[in-house]
Amino acid sequence: MPLLVMKFGGTSVANLDRIENAAKKVQEEVARGYDVIVIVSAMSGKTNELVGWVEGTSKLYDTREYDAIVSSGENVTAGLMALRLQEMGIGARSWQGWQVPINTTDAHASARFVSIPRENIDADFAGGNKVAVVAGFQGVTEGGRITTLGRGGSDTTAVAFAAAFGAERCDIYTDVDGVYTTDPRIVSKARKMEKIAFEEMLELASLGAKVLQTRSVELAMRYKVRLRVLSSFEATDETSGTLVCDEEEIMESKVVSGVAFSRDEAKMTLVRVEDRPGVAAAIFGPLAEAQVNVDMIVQNISEKVAGDAKLYTDMTFSLPVNQVERAKKALEDSRASGAVTYAELITDTETAKVSVVGIGMRSQVGVAAKMFAALAAENINIKVITTSEIKISVLIDRKYMELAVQTLHDTFGLEQA
């Protein structure tokens, strides 16, 4: 029997009506001849309520207890979904993480999969049930303690089950109807993509297109799980939404597939850093320890200063605005301890990042030049540039962000399929 994995997020199971609506989508797939593994999140708001109770009880909480508590929301929706499917005459049962079992590491609150044995669920399908409803976001350690996978973990659960059970596809039902070339709230001509390659989705996901959790896309890419993003609030059929797949499935891909952005970026520059082996580690080690998420890093070439035998460089990096104070403190501590020397620390909290992403870039030259020219034509100054094989990112003044996104969307002709 062909098998599908269908995942419903918190807004898709927020109340009994929405659970019924989601169950109807499962019913449609069962009618098409599939066995289905359904992965459910907790009702939207429930996990936050539980986390609030944990944090209200203990500041430095035991993550084993945190996991035991916050995993309960998914158990409730899994049971309710199974009941609703039964009500529709579909053989279904719920599965909690320890019942499958979903074996994970014991890194509580951010556990990783170890194995998902198929025996129990396969036996349930063999016994006549058509649907296995699995509580997302959770697992169990070898020692029998409950774990969770960290926020957004239900997407990852879905992909892991699709891989373990060789599912034909993993459908992620959410509150948007697919992946767009950019945010339609900024560019009205933004277009829903029919297909997108894993690598592109990965860059878009980590750049702030919050449709899919990065880790789930990585996992899908590794196991070649065809991932579909579609809306649980609209009528859907087999061609709805956006398919995230191997690039080989995409016949002819455009040079640039999408424009991503991240609004609340800051830029910090360390001026006249003494350039010696190990200086980058001396700067970014303490930042990492201080939980600062450094994104782009640019180091200028070294220069000599007259009358000084040492070499000096400027080091610039970007980070989320709300981590600037933490970063400052970490750097000043490093300087005070003598681990790092610099003349000045310049902070710019009014920047944004804009990126173009596309696997077609690999075989095309001139994409960066075209991008820079387009921004220049609008008088948008570029502060930092970083590039990867399939992505070019620039840091610019925040006030120009919308203009830059619109300009690049036009320049690369993204409104046309």
Added chain:
Amino acid sequence: MPLLVMKFGGTSVANLDRIENAAKKVQEEVARGYDVIVIVSAMSGKTNELVGWVEGTSKLYDTREYDAIVSSGENVTAGLMALRLQEMGIGARSWQGWQVPINTTDAHASARFVSIPRENIDADFAGGNKVAVVAGFQGVTEGGRITTLGRGGSDTTAVAFAAAFGAERCDIYTDVDGVYTTDPRIVSKARKMEKIAFEEMLELASLGAKVLQTRSVELAMRYKVRLRVLSSFEATDETSGTLVCDEEEIMESKVVSGVAFSRDEAKMTLVRVEDRPGVAAAIFGPLAEAQVNVDMIVQNISEKVAGDAKLYTDMTFSLPVNQVERAKKALEDSRASGAVTYAELITDTETAKVSVVGIGMRSQVGVAAKMFAALAAENINIKVITTSEIKISVLIDRKYMELAVQTLHDTFGLEQA
């Protein structure tokens, strides 16, 4: 290390403040040198919310899914209680039913204990933890499905753990400060009892004194678990509340310990039932099938009717008022099928039951006579009488119920210890 079981009901863990308050009571016992097994209910209202969702999804629901859903409330409070105890510097962890494991039958929604192996929790105590916080009301089948014990099951969980672990005492913290000689809302002179025998508590519990669930008292009696009922909202020490214990622990017991009552009783009389072997079964079998809870049953002596070779009798029984219609239909169906014959069905829905309970009755004569005389002196007519070794119950007009309870409380001197 001596061990205590402490059970906190839904109102005692209704929010984070109350959980903290309950945790302080656990802390006091740990300070006295006890290892403690804490049994928690769900936050008050949570189980009802979950049951509402189940019933809103499916009318004839799969009880396996019901159990998986409604058991989640206790998992949350168990985790929160463990965190709060850790915050106080007390080694503690939570235990869900399947982790202990609490092995039960697979009678979902009303499962019974099969075994509670001590290995895992004993190992946890041996590892240095002082408190095991166990989610009440739940268990797990041999096949790995979650079960619940039915409403009030957390009391039963507490007693079962006390028996399995040989606890010195099982303390049931609730929203009243003990067991009273009768309801203080009706008799202002009602007195809190220091001790009460299991048998008496059992009669009081099943008669409507809703402090402890009947099943938990039965279990405590069978395993001789000393049970204490006390308030979680007042300062308590080792002498607080009411101890429910073996009668041997009660030095000198009064003839009557308490007066119980049940307000909403109805009385049904089948007039001129043909009296032949099997007639009682023919009447009460169908009533049981119709889920009618018949309580008192009285059968008058048979009589002969002139010109008829058969014997006839009148059969009277009591039942909850809200089950009268169901009982009527079952009896009329039996009559229509010819299984039972009777001349008339008389229903009285304006009655109440009043009972006096006391193990001292066993060795004292004249208790019934004294009770009937006291009621007669107040012109209260007795409609039905039943007696057991330690209880005398009468059915009377509902409007006299309060008067009867006050009169009997006075007559047997219950205001004095």
